[in-house]
Amino acid sequence: MDKSKTAREQASDKLYYLVRIAILLSVVFLFVPALNPSRICGLINKNLSLFTSGIAYNTLTADFGRAFKKGWVLKSSMQILYASSLAICLGIAANAASGCMSLGNIKFKKLGNLIAVIGSIVELAGMAGIYVAYGQVALTEKPKKVEPMFPGSFWFVAVIFALILITTIIQIVLLAKSEKEEKFEMETRFKLFLMFLPFIALVAVFSYLPLWGWRYAFFDYKVGDTLSMEKFVGLKWFKELIKNPATVRDIVNVLKNTLAMSGIGIATSWLPMAFAIFLCEMKNMKFRRFVQTFTTVPNFISWVLVYAIAFCIFSTDGFLSSFLVNLGVWDEGKNLLMDGSHTWLKMWAWGTWKGIGWSAIIYIAAISGIDQQLYEAATVDGAGRFQKMWNITVPSLIPTFFVLLLMAVANILSNGMDQYLVFKNSTNTTSIMVLDLYVYELGIGKGSIPLTTVVSMLKSIISVVLLFGANGISKLIRGESII
Amino acid sequence: MAKTAQEKADLRAEKLYKKTHKRKYRLKPGDIIFEVINYLIFGLFTLACIFPFYYLFINTISDNDMVLKGTINFIPRGIHLGNYTALLNVSDLSSAFLVSVARTILGTALMVVASALIGYLVTKQEMWGRKFWYRFLVITMYFNAGIIPVFLNMQMLGLTNSFWVYIIPGIVAPYNIILVKTYIESIPGELEESAAIDGATYMTIFRRIIWPLSKPILATIAIFGAVGHWNSFTDSLIYMQSAPNLYTLQHRLYIYLNQASNLKSLMQSGGSVSDAAIQSALSGKIIKYTISMVTVIPILLVYPFLQRYFEEGIMLGAVKG
Structure with missing residues (x-):
């Protein structure tokens, strides 16, 4: 079929790429607030996307209570705006559908073109509606309060819609007639791709789009501001990270905590292996099963609940205090959670309590896979219990251990924030503050967006480098990759 | 004898x-x-x-x-059991409980269906750009824009202070997709082929063959997903800053644990708390304990029965390395 394509069909195929890109663009700005063509006055929330303004009238007019009451803005103009936005949303949906249909056979393409024409006409009508609404709002008595403004993206969006309309009409002219009995058909590879497309979109939006947020690292930005080129500050925040003494002190302290706690974790990462080895020395299967079941439970409760457990055992009126007071050892209850000493070790202990049973499972499974004949042979040769452990069990567990160790090294900067957040209190703040928690408190709590974006960015990059480094080492030593 | x-x-x-x-x-x-x-x-x-x-x-x-x-x-x-019944009077707790249950059920169900479908689709060699899209998806496991850029992204999408932020970002879970894909690859291809010869479409094959046969792995990822949803706490903390009615149970528990000992004032908002016995029941320590218990009970009840699946899960992960 490819060979028999006429020049006409080839032109049509090429033109379709243009249409698809235009449609993709229109879908993108449906969700990007900065490109919302329906933001015709300052009263409309800056963070509102075209999609939201076309779906939720109440959100669109959330700040208009006073303006409506005093008659600054007519309700009807906002209704026009809402209807227009809705029309654009529907039009874009139609266009998206037609874009998918353009992957099918000629009959599919024809239907798609029809839908695209209708869709883009609806869109352009919507744009006209927005223009009308703007004309009405601009006549307001109180321009200072209402702040009418012509949406900056208006013409850009309108041009794209017009482009879709024109190219689709050309397509209709270019397309050959389909035979009457032809059915709607699509090549399998595109059919499968279209089934996959929604998920690709989700990944793009939630995993790749945030990378676009890294631009905040180069701007002077406060919560609620808009980004404009005037606020571009280049590498100011990167320099701040190295030069501002207060920030440097914070960062050094935070890194010290992060590396220390990760370091303790890595230094004791052999514990689950030891746990598994000694557990497997127990001959009583019932008891073994019992231990295994109950030591894995803590892994499945959240850190908040771990803190709740800590609270019920170690707080002023918790188990330990009331037990020791009843015995007469202590005169009164003590709140051990409010004690700021040895924080690193305590955090390690909680992490171990929560995780060791679970981490051991993988080793237990590995141990049960070891050939029993090795042990029998060793017994015949007169090896003792510990000799067998050290010379048979441990070497067969080392590969697993090595992989987990490398992963731990790759994650050295990411100890998560849940644990440290819940255990944080006034006495241990300085020694519990890890990188993730610091970023959270500074960014979300204090609204220092650019600086924390810089830190997030550096952390992400270092983590990826570490991961690939670890992978390289693994390949070098074991000839196997870990990712 | x-x-x-x-x-x-x-x-x-x-x-x-x-x-x-x-x-x-x-x-x-x-x-x-x-x-x-x-x-x-x-x-x-x-x-x-x-x-x-x-x-x-x-x-x-x-x-x-x-x-x-x-x-x-x-x-x-x-x-x-007075403490437990007294908790029913606290309206923000029951709403938090409902939010947690809803996100656990809905979030897990969507994640499992999506993982199964994606896992199936990426085994299809004939898909357009299969390798590229699969990598596009899986590589997201290894990088992360960071908590603040992600937060700003959610804000831009209008998902902050919305229930959907619990659900939608978690639908595509790369790690689970790898597990399902590996599992589906182990199902004999002849089954699919014979169904295709009989005229079954991809969706029919997925529904009638792949879905039933991959139930063990789906059960495993469902359990891990459900536990994750139930325990999730930081997303509530970060994204629900001005929507306290959408806090998860874990977040509520965190708030209660950090509250000063007297919680009676909070109870008043919950409605009729006149009974002195209930009031004393709701005093500091006991309410903290009771809420903790309510939060942990689902895990403790479910765990012993499903332990097998949990352990299978970690072993599958180990195979992948």
């Missing part, structure tokens, strides 16, 4: 004799010491894992005055 009671007893005695004597002769003193210490350490650690839950539990069902005096340490006394 029937045996008389006497014969049976003899047999048993003989067995016992053999057993004990075998032990006696085989075990060296060093072994005995090792065994004792080994059992002791594991026993103690297991106790350390169970006891806090038990302690929490007996303190929520025992007589409140005794609990407040700190006399309930090992044995529950004056058992009643």
